[in-house]
Amino acid sequence: MNILTAGPITASAIGPQLPRAAEVVRAFTASPDDDLHPVLVVAAALAIEHRLRVGVDAIVGDPRADDPVVAAAARTACARDAACAVLIDRIDRWAAIEFAEGRAGVLHTESLGQLIERMVTVWMRGQALADSRVGASDPRVRLASAQLGELGAAYDDLVTDLRLGRRWLPALQTPTGPDGTV
Numbered sequence: 001m002n003i004l005t006a007g008p009i010t011a012s013a014i015g016p017q018l019p020r021a022a023e024v025v026r027a028f029t030a031s032p033d034d035d036l037h038p039v040l041v042v043a044a045a046l047a048i049e050h051r052l053r054v055g056v057d058a059i060v061g062d063p064r065a066d067d068p069v070v071a072a073a074a075r076t077a078c079a080r081d082a083a084c085a086v087l088i089d090r091i092d093r094w095a096a097i098e099f100a101e102g103r104a105g106v107l108h109t110e111s112l113g114q115l116i117e118r119m120v121t122v123w124m125r126g127q128a129l130a131d132s133r134v135g136a137s138d139p140r141v142r143l144a145s146a147q148l149g150e151l152g153a154a155y156d157d158l159v160t161d162l163r164l165g166r167r168w169l170p171a172l173q174t175p176t177g178p179d180g181t182v
Contacts, residue, residue, distance in 0.1 A: 018159045021152030038094050046087050050124040053080045088113035105166040122147045
């Protein structure tokens with residue numbers, strides 16, 4: 001097939017389609033839906049895990065909490081972390097299959113799942129501040145917003161670079177599950 005006569009280049013002709021950062025962030029407030037892009041389904045599930053973790057962290061950090069309550073909360077925190085590790089791995093396995101051919105370009109320093117996890121973490125920090133009724137002019141709110149914006153731009157740049165073959169994702173990640181494997 002001649003590239004000059006093949007017709008317009010579409011996104012699917014360049015590489016796998018990934019949602020943009022704005023769609024990923026919107027997925028944080030959605031419930032996981034099988035009709036969504038696989039990355040968005042897992043992003044929604046990650047956000048749920050992070051919401052659950054906020055309540056647990058409040059208990060663990062409460063100096064007035066009883067030791068058995070703190071111990072139970074700590075076990076729950078470990079379970080939430082393990083669930084997040086499994087979800088991050090699910091994104092990474094999807095990306096490894098979808099971008100298996102792209103080994104040209106420069107190695108990206110973190111996996112797609114790790115980047116989305118960082119986006120969820122910063123987004124959740126902003127949500128927690130909003131829930132505590134901190135004003136939009138508070139420096140912590142502005143910082144969380146700026147960090148999410150930067151991570152979103154980095155995500156979008158990575159998506160573009162992956163599709164164009166300028167970057168590739170690491171195949172081997174540090175295991176983060178409860179037993180050192182995911």
